[in-house]
Amino acid sequence: MTAMALQMEPGPTLVDDRVIQALAAPPMYHQSAEFAEMMDETCELLKQIYGTAGEVVVLPASGRGAVESALASADPVDRPLVVPANGTFGRMMAAIGGSLGMRVVELKHDSGQPLAVHDIEAELDRHDKPVLGVVHNETSTGMVNDLAEYAELVHRRDGLLLVDAVSSLGGTAIDFDDLGIDLCASAAQKSVGAPPGLAFVAVSERARDEIEGRRRPPLGYYLDLLRWWDQWVPRERGGRLKSGYRRLPWTMPTNLVVALRRALELTAEEGIEERWERHRRTGAGLRAAMAALGMHPVAPPGAESSTVGAFRLPGIDARTLRRRLAQRHRVHIAGGMDGDAATVIRIAHMAESARPGPQLHTIAAVAYELSALGVRAATDPTRDFLAAWCAE
Ligand SMILES: Cc1ncc(COP(=O)(O)O)c(C=O)c1O
Structure with a gap:
């Protein structure tokens, strides 16, 4: 897993060796009965997570x-897209909506600022059948946006929650x-623990009805x-x-599906x-x-x-630290996004990087260079990491 370099950027992230081994097989015919079974099993495991x-x-x-694809499929021309954006990927969702010709209302927040539920509600009140788009985990700032209140707000207005x-x-x-939730987009290469190249959209009955009933x-x-x-x-x-x-609508990258299924099997074995x-626990350890x-x-x-984890550095240029980590230790971490490249570092704790081994290696290298x-x-x-990791 770590033979080449320690890849601690937030995706594509470290994956289990057994997932890598699953890639090494001949491509399959994507419309075969054998591959249909593979797809069905993969989708069942995805539903669980x-x-x-x-x-x-x-x-x-x-x-x-x-x-x-979630936005483009749901009759976007007539629907406004309301995006409370508190990071790079919220702003990216707004830009995707704009590129599709949607009327986009971006509720601007500073990066890392909690979403203002009252403002969102007030904005939703101005629209008919809005799509509310929320980024669950802002990878740019290491911040999680609580999803609990939004479905009710948006369904009351006949809208959809993406x-x-x-x-x-x-x-x-x-x-x-x-x-x-109505539409939930994700991808293989981060916390799911598989190689990049596959993405997913979970679709509610409500969203599916809307898509089926679209007028255009x-x-x-x-x-x-x-x-x-x-x-x-x-x-x-x-x-x-x-x-x-049954025929898959696209030629699937069959090797990636086999690897994804292996990753999902390992997740099921671990227990979600x-x-x-x-x-x-790994995140708590890293923060400590x-x-x-x-x-x-x-x-x-x-x-x-x-x-x-995204962290502000104590008066050191983040680019210098990252360069030293890469050159002297082969430890690769990410920098801040949107103008924060000099002041912020980001370290993944997803899939196989969410384990003490790679974290302690990274923490020791960061401490040494600092x-x-x-x-x-x-x-x-490193002691503080372990104390937090062992705490509960
Ligand atoms: C929260 C979030 N949304 C969307 C994306 C875009 O994903 P991709 O680069 O796979 O297109 C990323 C990538 O880092 C992300 O972290």
Whole structure:
């Protein structure tokens, strides 16, 4: 896993060796019965980590492809998109809506600022059938946005709730059905623990009805979610199979699906709740270690992400630190986004990077380089990591 370099950027992240080994097989014919079985098993496992009994569409795309396909499929021309954006990926969702010709209302927040529910409600009141788009886990700031209140607000106005869970799915509870989410986009390469190249959209009954009842052709052909029901979902599961038999709407990258299924099997073996807990404890450990080094999370207390830590540096240029970590230790961490490249570092704790081994290696290298740059640790950061990791 770590033979080449320690890849601690927030995705693509470290994956289990058994997932890498699953890639090494001949490609399969994507319309074969054998591959259909593989897809069905993969989708069942995906439903478990989403917390849904409904359909999860698998797309040959990256995370933003899933966000775009969700928006483009749901009759976007008449619908306003309200996006409370408190980070890079909220702003990206607004830009995707704009590129599709939606009327986008971006509720601007500073990066890392909690979302203002009252402002969101007031904005939703101004629109008919809005789509409310929320990023669950802002990878740019290491901040989690609480999803609890939004479904009710938006459904009262006949709207849909779209959630970007690209960096949280698999590492943080989503509870798609219980929370009343309508469309939830995610991808393989972060907390799900698989290689990049596949993305997913979980779709509620309500969203599916809206998509089916749309009055206009979708914006685009390739990633139109309705194709999944038209071509792939059997009639007994609510599909529409126009030709009468199942055919995947796209040529699937079959090796990636095999690897994804392996990752999801390993997640099922671990237990999804145990996995969320592992991510949470690793995040707490990393924050304790960084505090010993004088670094504090960009996210406000209580809203720290379970899958990525973003920290402000104590008077050192983050680019210098990252360069030294890469050159001298082969430890690769990310910098801040949106103008924060010099002041913020980001360290993943997702999938296989959410374990003491890679974290302690990274923390030791950060402490060593900070010390060389004149920053002394207040306490032992590796000890502080372990104390927090072992605490509960
Ligand atoms: C929260 C979030 N949304 C969307 C994306 C975009 O995903 P992708 O780069 O796979 O298109 C990312 C990528 O980091 C992300 O973290």
